[in-house]
Amino acid sequence: MKQQIIVSxxxxxxxxxxxxxxAQVAVNRGLAVLTSETHGMAQxxxxxxxxxxxxxxxxxxxxxxxxxxxxxxxxxxxxxHRGLLKPEGRLLISSDQAGEGARIDATAMARALGxxxxxxxxxxxFAVKQGALFCRARECEAAIRQLAPERFVVQNLxxxxxxxxxx
Amino acid sequence: MTxxxxxxxxxxxxxxxxGLIEAGCQVAAAYPGTPSTEILxxxxxxxxxxxxxxxxxxxxxxxxxxxxxLAASYTGKxxxxxxxxxxxxxxxxxxxxTAYLGVQGGMxxxxxxxxxxxxxxxxxxxxxxxxxxxxxxxxxxxPLEAKEMIAAAFALSEKYxxxxxxxxxxxxxxxxxxxxxxxxxxxxxxxxxxxxxxRWAATPAFLPALHRKLNANLAQIAREADWQPRLTxxxxxxxxxxxxxxxxxFSHLVDLLAELDLSGQVDLYQVLMPYPLSxxxxxxxxxxxxxxxxxxxxxxxxxxxxAHPGSVGKQGGGVPPEGELTPDVIHRVLTAxxxxxxxxxVATEGxxxxxxxxxxxxxxxxxxxxKKTFPQGIFPSDIGCYTLGMNLGAVNTVxxxxxxxxxxxxxxxxYAQDGEFPTIVVTIGDSTFFHAGIPALINAVIQQTRxxxxxxxxxxxxxxxxxxxxxxxxxxxxxxxxxxxxxxLVKACGVAFLETCDxxxxxxxxxxxxxxxxxxxxxxxxxxxxxxxxxxxxxxxxRKNQAATIVRINDKCIGCRKCxxxxxxxxLIFDEEGRVAQVDRDRCIGCGTCIPVCPVxxxxxxxx
Numbered sequence: 001m002k003q004q005i006i007v008s009x010x011x012x013x014x015x016x017x018x019x020x021x022x023a024q025v026a027v028n029r030g031l032a033v034l035t036s037e038t039h040g041m042a043q044x045x046x047x048x049x050x051x052x053x054x055x056x057x058x059x060x061x062x063x064x065x066x067x068x069x070x071x072x073x074x075x076x077x078x079x080x081h082r083g084l085l086k087p088e089g090r091l092l093i094s095s096d097q098a099g100e101g102a103r104i105d106a107t108a109m110a111r112a113l114g115x116x117x118x119x120x121x122x123x124x125x126f127a128v129k130q131g132a133l134f135c136r137a138r139e140c141e142a143a144i145r146q147l148a149p150e151r152f153v154v155q156n157l158x159x160x161x162x163x164x165x166x167x
Numbered sequence: 168m169t170x171x172x173x174x175x176x177x178x179x180x181x182x183x184x185x186g187l188i189e190a191g192c193q194v195a196a197a198y199p200g201t202p203s204t205e206i207l208x209x210x211x212x213x214x215x216x217x218x219x220x221x222x223x224x225x226x227x228x229x230x231x232x233x234x235x236x237l238a239a240s241y242t243g244k245x246x247x248x249x250x251x252x253x254x255x256x257x258x259x260x261x262x263x264x265t266a267y268l269g270v271q272g273g274m275x276x277x278x279x280x281x282x283x284x285x286x287x288x289x290x291x292x293x294x295x296x297x298x299x300x301x302x303x304x305x306x307x308x309x310p311l312e313a314k315e316m317i318a319a320a321f322a323l324s325e326k327y328x329x330x331x332x333x334x335x336x337x338x339x340x341x342x343x344x345x346x347x348x349x350x351x352x353x354x355x356x357x358x359x360x361x362x363x364x365x366r367w368a369a370t371p372a373f374l375p376a377l378h379r380k381l382n383a384n385l386a387q388i389a390r391e392a393d394w395q396p397r398l399t400x401x402x403x404x405x406x407x408x409x410x411x412x413x414x415x416x417f418s419h420l421v422d423l424l425a426e427l428d429l430s431g432q433v434d435l436y437q438v439l440m441p442y443p444l445s446x447x448x449x450x451x452x453x454x455x456x457x458x459x460x461x462x463x464x465x466x467x468x469x470x471x472x473x474a475h476p477g478s479v480g481k482q483g484g485g486v487p488p489e490g491e492l493t494p495d496v497i498h499r500v501l502t503a504x505x506x507x508x509x510x511x512x513v514a515t516e517g518x519x520x521x522x523x524x525x526x527x528x529x530x531x532x533x534x535x536x537x538k539k540t541f542p543q544g545i546f547p548s549d550i551g552c553y554t555l556g557m558n559l560g561a562v563n564t565v566x567x568x569x570x571x572x573x574x575x576x577x578x579x580x581x582y583a584q585d586g587e588f589p590t591i592v593v594t595i596g597d598s599t600f601f602h603a604g605i606p607a608l609i610n611a612v613i614q615q616t617r618x619x620x621x622x623x624x625x626x627x628x629x630x631x632x633x634x635x636x637x638x639x640x641x642x643x644x645x646x647x648x649x650x651x652x653x654x655x656l657v658k659a660c661g662v663a664f665l666e667t668c669d670x671x672x673x674x675x676x677x678x679x680x681x682x683x684x685x686x687x688x689x690x691x692x693x694x695x696x697x698x699x700x701x702x703x704x705x706x707x708x709x710r711k712n713q714a715a716t717i718v719r720i721n722d723k724c725i726g727c728r729k730c731x732x733x734x735x736x737x738x739l740i741f742d743e744e745g746r747v748a749q750v751d752r753d754r755c756i757g758c759g760t761c762i763p764v765c766p767v768x769x770x771x772x773x774x775x
Contacts, residue, residue, distance in 0.1 A: 020176065027174060033176070034342055037178075038285070039201055039202060044524065044552060059422045060343075061493055063498060077520075
């Protein structure tokens with residue numbers, strides 16, 4: 001099993017948390033995993049990118065047109081990071097506009113749950129429902145339980161489930 | 168032992184932190200800096216794993232961190248100093264002399280480089296620094312390897328009594344990988360400093376012998392069996408051709424060869440210790456290969472030492488001499504080197520969203536007031552979140568830690584000798600002020616500089632994730648300690664004009680700026696210091712303790728864009744269709760600092 005995943009967004013959107021959840025699922029399954037993340041100045045609201053490589057890889061970065069799955073929490077990043085995906089790669093986009101790829105208004109759903117940052121897990125649920133990821137729903141739920149602060153676990157799982165419920 | 172439950176998903180920095188604890192390190196000192204910060208944080212967070220006493224400190228700067236770790240090593244214990252690449256410039260003085268004098272207990276210096284650069288003021292290569300300092304340096308290719316190198320590096324350090332540098336790069340530091348935790352060592356060492364003035368206080372009389380011993384040791388270290396370059400042999404389909412790589416670039420190359428179905432076709436060497444480079448490796452390359460591709464970040468350190476007539480690299484061309492060697496860059500270089508079809512040019516459109524000060528950031532209010540009060544001013548600034556004051560036109564220079572105060576003084580001297588001088592407003596963060604600002608402030612005072620220094624005190628080292636600062640009375644890990652307040656320090660530096668103000672109080676802040684300008688232009692004027700004090704908005708306690716209202720834009724808005732452009736709050740967006748400003752409810756924290764910015768009173772607060 002090999003899968004190369006990108007998570008694109010801006011600082012403050014929970015890109016790092018989503019990255020960790022996906023990578024933790026791989027660890028729990030006993031798969032090798034490598035990620036790369038954006039830290040530092042860009043985290044102050046600038047464009048950030050994570051890459052996740054599941055399976056036997058040596059390095060964490062993804063070359064142009066090699067990615068299998070792309071999460072876009074910030075639609076305006078599409079022109080910047082779209083090129084990392086294969087032409088047939090799966091696009092999962094948080095957006096209230098129509099357009100390419102599989103789309104869901106994750107931010108609106110997250111806002112209804114009380115915190116727009118939960119769009120990250122809504123989009124994860126949406127991706128899992130579409131069969132875009134290497135893993136299953138209960139594996140993601142287990143990783144969310146492991147990584148979320150205790151008082152947010154229920155709300156995080158709700159966000160994930162809402163994404164799963166959207167078709 | 169690697170039980171399945173001891174396999175953790177660790178960031179490279181966390182992996183190195185665990186490696187330090189597992190290797191029995193007892194004193195760890197660092198100054199925060201991207202991409203190195205989380206190494207010490209991981210030591211702090213996991214210090215209960217250590218089997219022996221462990222002192223961890225956020226030092227005031229990197230020179231101090233290095234010297235603290237150094238003396239701890241003199242007692243026979245294992246120690247580490249951690250910093251980013253430009254931090255080593257600050258620590259250069261003790262670092263260079265340590266090469267000659269050596270250490271006693273194992274000492275590592277972990278210096279994180281930032282090819283790109285992603286979050287630094289340059290992309291200098293610590294390996295080249297080590298070549299000039301004559302200090303062995305290790306170049307790990309993954310988070311796991313970085314962790315595994317730590318125990319081995321301590322052993323090497325103790326065998327030769329030398330400081331050893333571990334040089335991860337951003338893509339090691341900020342990568343996560345499944346990494347096994349191991350039981351920590353218990354070394355049973357008691358502090359035991361053996362006095363030897365001919366070494367620890369070596370005068371010039373003793374230095375030639377120490378230098379001779381250093382050179383002899385380096386020759387031995389270069390031949391250490393465990394640190395020789397590792398060969399993955401090819402199948403002779405590319406005879407007398409070799410690929411040489413080090414660090415994360417080696418990992419990128421391994422993946423690329425697999426993707427191109429080239430694994431096992433070309434002789435591939437991984438260099439673990441770029442300096443001192445193995446002499447037998449250099450001989451082998453000269454004897455057995457006509458063409459050698461050298462891939463390393465960021466400067467040609469291996470290539471320089473190899474001096475191979477057939478090398479392709481950053482010296483001889485073929486590899487870009489600047490920037491990160493991403494898999495895409497390596498792809499183009501490799502295909503050209505092997506005579507394969509080169510990939511299509513990579514189409515990237517734009518760089519995306521630029522970073523901004525957070526909604527509610529007190530620095531934004533301070534910068535806006537500074538720019539508004541002195542539209543013709545000169546604004547030297549410094550390293551930290553507040554570099555982003557650039558977006559408001561209130562930051563004109565950013566150089567290195569603490570430089571803003573001395574640069575402000577330099578601007579003053581150059582202008583003042585011509586007669587008229589503009590108002591110079593320096594902005595420096597609280598952590599940066601302690602790091603390198605105090606000697607500069609003393610110098611500015613004694614040289615009779617007339618300028619304003621605004622200390623942006625948000626009670627934390629914000630850019631790197633909120634490490635403690637000396638005036639808050641909290642040390643690493645939340646331990647209570649004595650706080651060293653800023654005000655008496657400023658006064659002791661000889662500053663006669665000192666005011667403190669919350670920049671959220673825009674009227675008072677502007678008045679104080681004007682008063683400061685009046686003072687510095689008066690007969691007895693000098694350096695005026697204004698402390699802009701408001702906690703970092705990333706700190707949940709600060710958010711909780713400040714009033715939040717609902718900010719609304721009413722129909723008076725004329726679409727002048729002052730709030731979205733000049734004030735540049737990410738929670739204010741411009742509706743291009745309606746030609747008016749709007750509040751982004753998801754991002755606005757209701758601080759109200761934008762209200763006085765509007766020239767037509769179109770921004771108001773709605774009491775909840």
